[in-house]
Amino acid sequence: MAGLYLHVPFCRQACHYCDFHFSTQTKHMADLVAAMVQETRLRVSSEPRWKDQPFTTLYLGGGTPSILPPDLLQHLVSGVLEALGQPVTDFREVTLEANPEDMTETQIQAWVELGVTRLSLGVQSFHNDTLTWMNRAHTGVQAERAIHLAHELGVKAMTLDLIYGVPTSRSWDNDIARAIALPIQHLSAYALTVEPGTVLGTRVERGAEQPTPDARTAEEYQRLCDTMAEQGWSHYETSNWAAPKPDQGHHTSQHNSAYWSGAPYLALGPGAHGFLGSVRYANVSNNPRYIQAIQQETLLDEREKLTARDRYNELVMTGLRTAQGISPEKLHSATGVRPHDVDAEAWTQALGDGRLVEHQPGWFRIPEPNWITGDQVASSLFALD
Numbered sequence: 001m002a003g004l005y006l007h008v009p010f011c012r013q014a015c016h017y018c019d020f021h022f023s024t025q026t027k028h029m030a031d032l033v034a035a036m037v038q039e040t041r042l043r044v045s046s047e048p049r050w051k052d053q054p055f056t057t058l059y060l061g062g063g064t065p066s067i068l069p070p071d072l073l074q075h076l077v078s079g080v081l082e083a084l085g086q087p088v089t090d091f092r093e094v095t096l097e098a099n100p101e102d103m104t105e106t107q108i109q110a111w112v113e114l115g116v117t118r119l120s121l122g123v124q125s126f127h128n129d130t131l132t133w134m135n136r137a138h139t140g141v142q143a144e145r146a147i148h149l150a151h152e153l154g155v156k157a158m159t160l161d162l163i164y165g166v167p168t169s170r171s172w173d174n175d176i177a178r179a180i181a182l183p184i185q186h187l188s189a190y191a192l193t194v195e196p197g198t199v200l201g202t203r204v205e206r207g208a209e210q211p212t213p214d215a216r217t218a219e220e221y222q223r224l225c226d227t228m229a230e231q232g233w234s235h236y237e238t239s240n241w242a243a244p245k246p247d248q249g250h251h252t253s254q255h256n257s258a259y260w261s262g263a264p265y266l267a268l269g270p271g272a273h274g275f276l277g278s279v280r281y282a283n284v285s286n287n288p289r290y291i292q293a294i295q296q297e298t299l300l301d302e303r304e305k306l307t308a309r310d311r312y313n314e315l316v317m318t319g320l321r322t323a324q325g326i327s328p329e330k331l332h333s334a335t336g337v338r339p340h341d342v343d344a345e346a347w348t349q350a351l352g353d354g355r356l357v358e359h360q361p362g363w364f365r366i367p368e369p370n371w372i373t374g375d376q377v378a379s380s381l382f383a384l385d
C-alpha cells in the first residue's frame with residue numbers, strides 16, 4: 001500500500017507567509033505537466049519496486065493544482081496513472097487541493113469527471129482584512145460560496161485549512177464557527193509560522209511586523225480543540241480533525257494517515273519529496289531546472305539513505321502527533337529498537353510525569369492538551385548518535 005503525490009508548483013500570487021515551492025510564472029504549465037508524466041516513467045524504470053506497489057491514495061497538492069486548466073489536469077493524471085498501470089478507479093481516495101477563486105462550476109465538474117473524490121480547500125480565514133494581510137486571492141464569502149457550490153455539484157468529501165495565531169484583529173471564534181457551518185467533513189488548522197525568505201519573515205526581521213505571542217497561538221489552538229470536541233469531531237492528529245460518519249467512524253484523510261504511519265509514497269514534480277524502503281528523495285525546487293533535467297531523461301534529486309536511527313526518530317515524531325500514538329513493539333519491528341532501548345530514563349520520565357500515557361494496551365500518546373508542544377516530547381525520546 002503506497003501513496004501517490006503530485007506537486008503542481010504554480011500559484012496565482014504569493015501568500016506572504018508561504019515557503020512551499022511554487023512559482024507565479026505560469027507560462028510553462030504544459031511543459032511541466034509533460035515532464036511530470038515523463039518523471040513517472042523514469043522513476044519506475046530507475047526503481048522497479050514502484051511497479052509492485054499498489055497505490056491506494058492520490059493527492060494533488062502544491063502550489064495550487066486547481067490553477068491547471070481541466071485539459072492539462074486530465075493529461076497529468078491520465079499520463080501518470082498510465083505510466084503506473086493503475087486506473088483512477090483503483091484509488092480509495094483522490095484529493096485535489098483547490099483555492100476558492102478557482103472553483104467555478106465548470107472546473108468542479110471537470111474534477112469530478114476526472115475521478116477526484118475529495119477537495120482540500122485553502123481558506124485560511126473568512127475575514128477579508130486577514131485574507132488581504134495574508135495576500136490571499138479570495139474573500140471569505142467567495143470561499144463559503146465555493147464550498148456550497150462543490151457540495152451541490154456532488155463533491156462528497158471536503159476539508160479546509162485554517163491558520164491560527166495570526167496577528168490581526170480578526171475573530172478566531174468566528175472563523176471556526178463559519179468553517180463548521182459549511183458542508184465539510186474534515187478540517188486542518190496550522191499555526192502561523194514566520195519563515196525566513198517570505199514577505200512575512202522579512203517584515204518581522206525588519207521590525208515592521210510583530211510575531212504573534214505564543215500564549216495567543218496556544219489559546220487559539222485550545223479553543224479550536226474544545227469547539228471541535230463539543231461538535232463530536234475526532235482530533236486524530238495534532239493539526240487535523242474529522243467529522244463523525246453517520247454509521248460509525250470519522251472522515252479521516254486516508255492519504256495523510258498512510259503517510260504518518262510510515263507508508264511509502266511516490267512523489268512527482270519539482271520540490272516533491274518521496275520515500276521508499278530506506279531511501280528518501282527530494283526533487284529540485286526549481287521549475288525550469290526540473291523540466292530541463294527530465295527532458296534530458298535525468299532525475300534531478302537529492303537522495304538520503306535513512307539509517308534505522310533516522311527511521312526511528314521519524315516514526316516517533318509523526319506517531320506522537322497522532323491520537324493513536326506509538327507502539328514500542330511496532331517501532332521495534334520497523335527499526336530494531338524500542339524507546340526504552342534508546343533511552344530508558346527519558347522513556348520512564350515521560351511516562352512518570354504524564355507527558356506520555358498508555359491509552360490502550362501497548363500504545364502510548366501525548367495527552368491532547370499538550371499536543372501543541374508535542375514535538376518537544378518526541379525529541380526527548382530521539383535516538384542520538
Ligand code: SF4
Nearest residue numbers: 011014015018062063
Ligand atoms: S496558494 Fe498555497 S502554495 Fe500558493 S503561495 Fe498561497 S499558501 Fe503557498
